[in-house]
Amino acid sequence: MKNATAAGPKFQQLVEIMQRLRGPDGCPWDREQTFDSIKPYTLEETYEVIDAIDRRDYPGLAEELGDFMLQAVFYAQMAAEEDLFGIGDALDAINEKLIRRHPHVFGEQSAENAGDVLRIWGEAKAAEKKDRGAAKDGLLAGVPRALPALVEAQQIASRAAGAGFDWENPEQVIEKLHEELAEFDEARRNAVQPELEDELGDLLFVLVNLARFVKVDPEQALRKTNAKFRKRFGYIERKLGEIGKTLAQSNIEEMEALWQEAKQAAAP
Numbered sequence: 605m606k607n608a609t610a611a612g613p614k615f616q617q618l619v620e621i622m623q624r625l626r627g628p629d630g631c632p633w634d635r636e637q638t639f640d641s642i643k644p645y646t647l648e649e650t651y652e653v654i655d656a657i658d659r660r661d662y663p664g665l666a667e668e669l670g671d672f673m674l675q676a677v678f679y680a681q682m683a684a685e686e687d688l689f690g691i692g693d694a695l696d697a698i699n700e701k702l703i704r705r706h707p708h709v710f711g712e713q714s715a716e717n718a719g720d721v722l723r724i725w726g727e728a729k730a731a732e733k734k735d736r737g738a739a740k741d742g743l744l745a746g747v748p749r750a751l752p753a754l755v756e757a758q759q760i761a762s763r764a765a766g767a768g769f770d771w772e773n774p775e776q777v778i779e780k781l782h783e784e785l786a787e788f789d790e791a792r793r794n795a796v797q798p799e800l801e802d803e804l805g806d807l808l809f810v811l812v813n814l815a816r817f818v819k820v821d822p823e824q825a826l827r828k829t830n831a832k833f834r835k836r837f838g839y840i841e842r843k844l845g846e847i848g849k850t851l852a853q854s855n856i857e858e859m860e861a862l863w864q865e866a867k868q869a870a871a872p
Contacts, residue, residue, distance in 0.1 A: 619691055622681045646675045704728055743767055754823055757812040774817040781810045839866035
């Protein structure tokens with residue numbers, strides 16, 4: 605295992621670099637940034653971390669995690685300049701939270717399995733909200749609306765299921781899926797665009813629930829399918845290129861035949 609003890613001075617160096625970049629003699633671009641202007645970069649860096657993990661590119665992951673940590677330091681530096689909080693406050697918050705939510709590790713409680721851990725985590729989180737006097741805005745109020753829609757759907761469905769609002773088995777979800785698919789097809793035939801959008805959303809939401817029942821992360825499943833499509837479509841382009849053709853010079857029958865070739869080539 606790599607030695608983690610050297611991380612402290614290196615993290616402090618990152619903090620100091622960001623202070624310099626935001627300083628009077630620093631970088632004009634960095635000085636102009638605000639909490640809002642940095643948000644798109646935070647999202648981009650998050651997806652680049654996930655992409656490196658999917659590709660098992662561990663040297664790349666190390667670099668992407670550095671970029672990811674920079675985002676936290678950037679926000680904290682801007683907050684410090686406005687006397688809101690500093691990076692030390694953010695580190696204190698996460699350290700204290702991890703200890704508080706793991707009493708089975710740092711305290712007297714015990715946990716035999718992952719289910720016990722999730723229960724303890726939920727109890728600790730609820731106690732924290734009570735101590736803060738958090739307003740009771742409803743079960744789903746804690747799910748951020750700014751999340752990507754697929755992730756938001758996962759969290760909404762999981763919270764509702766935890767409260768007992770759920771199907772009993774995957775077969776019931778599949779039955780609901782067929783029902784929503786029929787409603788979507790009817791909207792398609794009626795060519796009513798707002799209704800079509802609404803029914804497609806319902807269909808996607810049921811698929812998210814089906815993924816939850818079979819314990820598959822829909823985001824990762826779709827990312828893998830995207831990667832598979834890229835690879836097979838690249839095969840089509842490459843094979844057409846070998847015979848001096850472009851995609852525009854081909855037709856659907858020829859491309860479908862090459863697609864099937866790509867599937868067979870990838871089969872175990």
